Amino acid sequence: MFDTSKDILFLTISICVAVFTIFFCWGMYYFIAMVRNVFKVTDDARNILKKTEEAIDLVKMKISESVSYVMLFGEALKKVVDFAKDFSEKKRERKEEEEKAEEEVILKAKSKRK
Numbered sequence: 001m002f003d004t005s006k007d008i009l010f011l012t013i014s015i016c017v018a019v020f021t022i023f024f025c026w027g028m029y030y031f032i033a034m035v036r037n038v039f040k041v042t043d044d045a046r047n048i049l050k051k052t053e054e055a056i057d058l059v060k061m062k063i064s065e066s067v068s069y070v071m072l073f074g075e076a077l078k079k080v081v082d083f084a085k086d087f088s089e090k091k092r093e094r095k096e097e098e099e100k101a102e103e104e105v106i107l108k109a110k111s112k113r114k
Helices: 005-113
Strands: none
Touching: none
C-alpha cells in the first residue's frame, strides 16, 4: 500500500485537509447560525422600538387632544365663574337698593310722625 514515505506524507496531508474541511464547514455552520440569531434579535429590537415609538406618538396625540379639551373646559369654567360673579353682584346691588328703599320708607314714616 505505501511504497515510500512520500505516500505516507500525502495520506497524512489528505487526512489533515479532510479534517480541516470538516471543522471549517462545522465552524461556518455555527457562524451562519450566530449571524442569523443576531439578525433575529435586531429585527425583534427594531419591532419593539417601532411599537414603542407608536405608543409614544399615541400618548403625545392623546395629551395634545386632552390639552385642547382642558383649555375648552377652562374657558367654560371661566364663563360660569364670571356668570356667577355677575349674578351675585346684581343680587347684592338689588339687596342694597331694597335696603335703601326700606330706609327711605322708614325715614318718610318717621318724618310724617313728627
